[in-house]
Amino acid sequence: MDIVICEDDFVQLESIKKIIENYAAIEDNGMKIVLATTNPADVAAFLENAKADCYFFDIDLKHEMTGIALGSKLREKDPVASLVYVTTHAEMSFLTFIYKLAALDFIIKDNPDGLKEKILSTLKEAHRRYVKMGEQDTIQKLQIKTMGHTRNIDLQSIYFFEASPDSHKIILHLENEYIEFYGRLKNYESLHPDFYRCHKSFIVNKAKVQNIDSKNRTVFLENGEICFASARLIKGLLK
Amino acid sequence: MVLTAFENFLSFVIQYITLLFFCIYILDLNWTRKHYVITICFIFLPTYLLFSFIGAPSILFYLTVLSIMVFRQTSTISHIFHIFMTLIFLVISDNLSYLLSYRILNETGNDHFIYFCYCMLFVLFAAAIAYLYKQVMKYIIGRWVINGYISTILVFLSVVTVIVMYIDIVAIDHDNFYQSVQNNLMMFMMYLAFLTVILFVVLYAAFNRYKVKQREQEMKNFEAYVASLEQINQDMRRFKHDYVNILSSLRTFIDDKNYDGLHTYFYQHILEANHQEQLNQQAMMTLNNLKINSLKGLLTTKILQAQSHHVPFYIEMVEEVEDISIDPIVLNRMVGILLDNAIEAARETEDGEVRVAFIHLDGAILLVVCNTFNEKSNIKVHEVYQEGFSTKGENRGLGLANLLQMKNESPNVSLNTKISPPYFIQEIGFERSR
Numbered sequence: 001m002d003i004v005i006c007e008d009d010f011v012q013l014e015s016i017k018k019i020i021e022n023y024a025a026i027e028d029n030g031m032k033i034v035l036a037t038t039n040p041a042d043v044a045a046f047l048e049n050a051k052a053d054c055y056f057f058d059i060d061l062k063h064e065m066t067g068i069a070l071g072s073k074l075r076e077k078d079p080v081a082s083l084v085y086v087t088t089h090a091e092m093s094f095l096t097f098i099y100k101l102a103a104l105d106f107i108i109k110d111n112p113d114g115l116k117e118k119i120l121s122t123l124k125e126a127h128r129r130y131v132k133m134g135e136q137d138t139i140q141k142l143q144i145k146t147m148g149h150t151r152n153i154d155l156q157s158i159y160f161f162e163a164s165p166d167s168h169k170i171i172l173h174l175e176n177e178y179i180e181f182y183g184r185l186k187n188y189e190s191l192h193p194d195f196y197r198c199h200k201s202f203i204v205n206k207a208k209v210q211n212i213d214s215k216n217r218t219v220f221l222e223n224g225e226i227c228f229a230s231a232r233l234i235k236g237l238l239k
Numbered sequence: 240m241v242l243t244a245f246e247n248f249l250s251f252v253i254q255y256i257t258l259l260f261f262c263i264y265i266l267d268l269n270w271t272r273k274h275y276v277i278t279i280c281f282i283f284l285p286t287y288l289l290f291s292f293i294g295a296p297s298i299l300f301y302l303t304v305l306s307i308m309v310f311r312q313t314s315t316i317s318h319i320f321h322i323f324m325t326l327i328f329l330v331i332s333d334n335l336s337y338l339l340s341y342r343i344l345n346e347t348g349n350d351h352f353i354y355f356c357y358c359m360l361f362v363l364f365a366a367a368i369a370y371l372y373k374q375v376m377k378y379i380i381g382r383w384v385i386n387g388y389i390s391t392i393l394v395f396l397s398v399v400t401v402i403v404m405y406i407d408i409v410a411i412d413h414d415n416f417y418q419s420v421q422n423n424l425m426m427f428m429m430y431l432a433f434l435t436v437i438l439f440v441v442l443y444a445a446f447n448r449y450k451v452k453q454r455e456q457e458m459k460n461f462e463a464y465v466a467s468l469e470q471i472n473q474d475m476r477r478f479k480h481d482y483v484n485i486l487s488s489l490r491t492f493i494d495d496k497n498y499d500g501l502h503t504y505f506y507q508h509i510l511e512a513n514h515q516e517q518l519n520q521q522a523m524m525t526l527n528n529l530k531i532n533s534l535k536g537l538l539t540t541k542i543l544q545a546q547s548h549h550v551p552f553y554i555e556m557v558e559e560v561e562d563i564s565i566d567p568i569v570l571n572r573m574v575g576i577l578l579d580n581a582i583e584a585a586r587e588t589e590d591g592e593v594r595v596a597f598i599h600l601d602g603a604i605l606l607v608v609c610n611t612f613n614e615k616s617n618i619k620v621h622e623v624y625q626e627g628f629s630t631k632g633e634n635r636g637l638g639l640a641n642l643l644q645m646k647n648e649s650p651n652v653s654l655n656t657k658i659s660p661p662y663f664i665q666e667i668g669f670e671r672s673r
Contacts (some may be wrong), residue, residue, distance in 0.1 A: 093555040095596035097605050111461035139347050147653060147668025148600030166647040216271060225621040 001027070001029075001130045002052035005036040006043045006193060007086060008062045008071065012109065013038055016086065019116050031127065040065040047077050054126040056107075056119075059087040079232060080133065082126035086119075089106040103131070142174070142191065146181040152181070155192050159208045160227050161185055165200035175223050198229035200235055212237055246354050251290070253358055254329065255283050255301070255498050255514050261325045261369045265376065266318055279306070300310065302326055310664065316390040321376075323397035325429065330404060332364030334424040341417060389445045393438070400434055458538025464526070467539055471520050521553075529554040529597070533567050534574065538595075541578040545593060549584045549589070555596035562597035563604055563669045565652060570643050573652075574606065576638040577665055583665060588613055604669045612663045636637050 007013040018034050019235035024031035033044050040061045055074060071083055080167075082104045085097060097103045105122045109115055116231060119120055141152040159173045163185050170188070172179040189197045194206045204219055211220040217229045219237065229237055263270060306319045325546050340357040347353070348365060360521030371410035407423060488649035492501035522542050529535050538554065563570055578595070594609040612618070624639060646654050651670040659663070 093557050093596070094553070095594055096555045096557050096598050099596070099598050099600065099605060099607065100322070146655060147605050159403060164647070166650060168650070169653060173621070176659070177653045177655070177657040178620055178624075183565060219457030223621075224619055 001031045001054055001127055002034045003031060003054045004046065004052045005035060005056045006038070006040055006042060006061065007056070007058045007060075007068070008038050008060070008229070010038055012086075015115075016119065020123065023120055024132045027126065033121070039063065040067070040070050043070055044073060047074060051078060052081065053130050054082040054123070056084050056086055059085055068097065068101070070102065071097070075101055082129055084122050084126070105136075139235065140192065142188075143224050144179070144181045144183070146179055155195075156207065157204050158195075158207075159223060159225060160219050161188055161195075161203040162203060162227065173225060173227075194203070196233075196236055199227070200230060202227045202229070204229075204237070206237065209237065214238060243351075246351070250358070250457045251287055251505065253362065254333070255286065257362060257365045258301070258325060259305075260330055261329065261365055262305065262309070262322050264323055264369050265325065265373045266313070268309065268312070274308075278305075287530055293406050298326065298422070299405065300402070300525055302401070307381075316394060320390065320393040321445070323394070324372070325369075326401055327404065327443055328368045329365055330359055330408075331424070331427065332368060334427070336360030336364055337420055337519045338424065347517045350512075387442055389441065394438065400430070403430065437662055450568075453571075457533045457536055457571070460540045461532060462536075463543060464536050464539035467523055467543060472505070473522055493672070525554045525556045530559060530561045531567065531570075532564065533571055535573055537571050538578075538648075541575075541582065545582050548586050550582055551592045551596045553592070555594070555598075558599050560597045560598075560599075560604065565669055569649065571668065573645055576642045577608045577667065580610075580638055581608050581663075581665075584612040585610045588661075593658065594636050603672055607664065607668045608667075609662050609664045614660050618658065620658055622655070 005013060005016055005020075006135060013036060017033060020031070020033060024033075034050075034052055035042065038041060038061075040057075040063050043055075043057075044065065057067040057070055061070070063066055067085060067087070071085075074081065076082060079102070083101060083103050084107060084223045085103055086107045086109055088109055094106055097106070102216050104126060106132055107115065107118045107122060140155045142155055143150060144157070145151075153172065153174070157174050159175065161170045162173060163169075164171050164180060168182055168184075169180055170183045170185060172181070184201055185197065185201070188193060188203055192205075195203050196206050197203045198219060204220075204221075208221050208223075209219055212218070212229070212234070213220070217231060217234055219227050219229055221227065282301055285304075286297050286301040287302055289514070302322055306322050309322065310316070310319050336357050338361055340353050344353045344356055374484070404427060407426060477515070488504070489501065492498070492504060526535050527539055529538070541551050542554070576592070581593045581595075585593050589609045591611050594607075596605075596607045596608065596609075598605045624643065646652050646667075653668045653670070655666040655668070656664070657666075
């Protein structure tokens with residue numbers, strides 16, 4: 001996993017670099033820093049013809065290009081790499097950047113004691129995502145657009161699709177999340193052999209079904225949620 | 240018309256079943272087989288027996304028991320109103336279908352054929368009225384808010400109507416049956432027209448009252464906003480005055496080279512004292528980017544509310560928020576529910592916090608409300624949305640149900656919910672009208 005760091009304060013740059021290098025040496029899992037600089041222009045030049053997997057940026061870089069601008073530039077080239085902000089002003093607009101730039105995390109450097117710990121936990125998360133991305137060829141994804149941004153969802157993390165009471169919309173039920181988007185159930189029936197239209201308003205992932213109460217036509221899922229099946233279609237689930 | 244005993248019995252069955260399905264349809268009841276068995280044993284049979292003693296008014300027993308059953312299941316007073324309205328509509332379709340089949344088919348002279356047509360027409364009318372009634376109710380509930388005391392008035396009106404109607408029915412002159420059915424229908428239609436007018440007046444008045452109250456609340460919120468700006472102004476002035484004093488006290492520590500003392504003084508007295516205050520000032524300042532006044536007032540109130548519970552409240556509004564394409568009253572109610580829940584949940588944890596962000600994303604405005612919650616509860620998203628859910632016991636979990644209802648009625652609003660410890664995250668997206 002290739003890492004890029006951009007931090008205007010030389011001392012802090014060195015300290016972050018050291019934390020990461022030490023960790024990489026202990027874990028020996030192929031993490032390496034390919035660029036560590038105080039100048040965002042170096043990163044911009046790097047992005048022109050190269051690519052890393054994880055980026056640590058400060059927001060205020062004492063340069064005409066802020067960490068935010070650098071982040072947008074990165075996102076134009078590479079929408080999936082992990083992006084982490086190391087900053088003193090996180091509380092100003094923490095959520096905004098997570099949503100706008102799909103930032104992985106914010107590390108607040110006001111608190112030097114927690115810095116190392118936080119960098120390491122973020123690094124682990126970035127590495128986990130990196131490894132997962134390598135397996136991506138075998139993982140099928142569903143791409144949906146919700147509230148102005150695009151999301152890729154593992155088909156196997158889907159519990160069921162529910163037609164929203166307000167037609168034209170579908171509510172996607174995951175382990176512990178509801179996502180709503182525009183669409184028609186009909187178009188998602190044959191996405192995967194495990195997906196089964198068990199009711200006018202539900203498509204269930206058969207792999208997540210725990211139990212079926214055929215008397216009340218209720219389907220119990222692994223996360224404790226329930227959905228319903230119609231009298232005619234429940235047979236397909238019982239097989 | 241002379242009917243056989245079997246046809247008489249069939250009439251009861253048809254009427255009872257139609258009444259039941261009418262109610263189930265308009266109330267969207269989710270009935271299991273158990274409910275039907277109970278209905279047959281404890282409503283159909285006793286009503287039928289009662290009929291041989293007291294005649295038509297036995298249906299009142301039916302309605303009463305059904306109302307109790309439904310009320311126990313759903314705890315919604317207005318459902319009783321709908322049940323009584325159902326009977327009124329069924330009596331109308333009964334009279335209508337009787338008149339029609341009798342008038343058109345009397346020449347055929349075949350009583351059984353007339354009876355058959357009457358039954359068909361009755362069910363048809365009932366189905367048509369049920370459909371229309373449901374549509375009208377959907378429209379009204381979607382636009383007007385019907386609260387507790389109006390429901391009570393409505394129930395009262397409908398019960399009185401049914402009683403009046405039955406006095407009317409009992410008074411039927413059996414020697415001149417056809418004529419009295421006609422009079423009956425006429426009189427009843429008039430009564431119904433009168434009732435409709437009263438209903439609309441009551442609902443309209445209630446709706447206006449609600450609007451005025453909403454306005455008042457908005458004004459209050461806005462006043463709170465202005466007052467808090469003044470407070471900030473005052474604080475600034477005080478701070479200007481104070482900081483000279485603070486600097487000189489720092490100087491004494493420096494002159495004495497008492498760095499430990501300086502450290503303690505700085506972190507404990509200066510930083511701590513200002514942190515909470517600064518935070519809320521920051522939040523207030525962010526509101527400058529919000530150009531929707533009613534919402535500004537609401538957010539101010541919530542910031543102050545969070546402050547009084549010592550819950551840090553962060554608001555992000557990097558870009559200006561000018562218009563959100565939804566009725567401002569609905570918007571305020573939705574945001575109010577989200578923030579109330581967030582503050583409530585954050586209070587229950589030690590380092591509780593609430594983060595709110597308004598974000599422009601490709602043609603949509605996204606409102607993210609993010610709060611810490613009691614992780615020990617190990618709560619799941621679908622549990623949160625069960626009606627009546629609340630971590631604070633019964634009767635407090637209606638907020639989210641209302642939120643869902645409002646969302647369902649606004650086509651360009653979507654709601655995502657996610658639990659990813661330590662945060663409970665709700666995203667509500669307002670798309671530009673599609």
